[in-house]
Amino acid sequence: MSLPRIAIDAMGGDEGVRVMIEGAALARRRHDQFQFLLVGDEERIKNALQDHPNLRASSEIIHTDGVISGEDKPSQALRRSKGTSMGRAIEAVKAGDAGAAVSGGNTGALMAISKLTLRTMPGIDRPALAALMPTLGDNDLIMLDLGANTECDSRNLVQFAIMGAAYARVVSGRAEPRVRLLNIGTEEIKGTELLRDASAILREAAKELSISFDGFTEADKMAHGNVDVVVTDGFSGNIALKAVEGTARFVADLLRRSFSSSLRSKIGFLISRPATELLKHHLDPNNHNGAVFLGLNGIVVKSHGGASAAGVANAVAVTARLLEERVTERISADLARVGDSSLWMPGAQEERA
């Protein structure tokens, strides 16, 4: 069976068409079985493709005039969606013309359009936004939800755990990913009632779900590298993610200031450049680019608005791996295995109807 195509919203992102196309071309070198749908201004896409004959040969262009801007509110984006590059890329997934869409545009708009167009998978009440975060261990960590759902109940959290574990099997290769709930302490009595409920359900269902579940983790332990999936509601997840990003930038800034504080420091910096380059590489958000909406009928990947071509390539590569490994199908299978468990999915079918 051939692989589904990847739709690229060529107009999203702050850096414009050229970076999106170059990113897709870079990713295609690593995943050369993929075909692409490039959605946006045909003229500008063709121009950008001139430097990338391989991508041109494996792509189809869908022309659109409209673009969702960074200022568009989700409600406005939904109304304008049809004629825009973002809207058409997601439409292509719905129509089966592509298996996944990648966009560097407005997150709120992408979330709203994706949810309305693709709808949630059977067995999932709400999609979640999942991203990879660096750790001191061998694998990146998967954290979800990062902001798709401000408030969640315990059932949502359990579903996020199932989706995150399916993703982790792709990223880490572990058959039983190590899953934890984000909390403010590791004792069973800590946190909110809904966290304790979710913990009890996951303990019960862990074996059936092929996950290694061991309760709670804290935000300062995430990077240790001994956990594969951290599950949280979208509010806490967004705060944790931004606190991590902000602190990494803060420390990098302090480092820059420190190194330029004297001639001696500047010389030391030049000599130790390989070391600081290594650090820079590790902390560069481009190397962890590509947050995924899981739980929809189709995959939507958000690339950072300011991503470089290398960053876009990482987001496209994430997408390619999710398709190659059939993560959506795997999540369905996991859900089906525990599908009639009244513990974690009470009344889900009714509510969605």
Added chain:
Amino acid sequence: MSLPRIAIDAMGGDEGVRVMIEGAALARRRHDQFQFLLVGDEERIKNALQDHPNLRASSEIIHTDGVISGEDKPSQALRRSKGTSMGRAIEAVKAGDAGAAVSGGNTGALMAISKLTLRTMPGIDRPALAALMPTLGDNDLIMLDLGANTECDSRNLVQFAIMGAAYARVVSGRAEPRVRLLNIGTEEIKGTELLRDASAILREAAKELSISFDGFTEADKMAHGNVDVVVTDGFSGNIALKAVEGTARFVADLLRRSFSSSLRSKIGFLISRPATELLKHHLDPNNHNGAVFLGLNGIVVKSHGGASAAGVANAVAVTARLLEERVTERISADLARVGDSSLWMPGAQEERA
């Protein structure tokens, strides 16, 4: 009027009596008007005081046999409190023998004993834990609540803002501290209903409260240095704080690994040592030690369990400044000024009764 004494729980903290006493002695050099109550094993305190004649001359010792351990649950701690160094230190504040207590012991126990013994101030429904965090600006940032209240309503958040602002006037010297609510976006529609409510109330009351309130901030903007107080519930605050701490340690660890990755890097590191020492100083948690429980009838300061003597000295210095500046009285005055506002304190008097 003379300054109230500071009670030191000499037995709390992982590093033992010697570090607590040395920390108090260091702080006393900067705040030499203060008298101390040293609570714990008399023999060991006397031994530790031999190196610190100045502190010895300005201290009284209260002997206790018991110690609250790191493993004690809050409920156990409450039962055992009476004969312990932590319990007696807080008792001393209640009895008026001291104006504040400093402990490096178990946070949950300290919170429970402090709340039960000292009770909340008139006009405050719940105390909050506030800490200083480094920024790229001139002042440290005050963030609260950091874990005293897992779930909060909008009235709690408004009260935290009032308490945080009073503390910020001491730290930054600003008459109208810049106060923000922590949220997952800055648009007015973002986040939970209770955040939007709290925002509306604070906008209304800002002038009366002498604060500069401008809605929401995000966790990646906190360190920019353009905000003095970030207000949040204890769950999100604890997650943000730990994410910041964990990331700072993660980056420091990466830096260490990078610099030791080659001989060249090691040489560069040695040359640029003044720069990395500067960074280390900035990131050392000892330099931001001392989280304060605000909103109680008396001040309780939590020193980090693993703090060095310099760290303990910072926590004691924070305590001294809060007493010198009469922060508790100032919070009372701020509350009285807006005391009958039904907006932010509906039914508070009744509920506490």
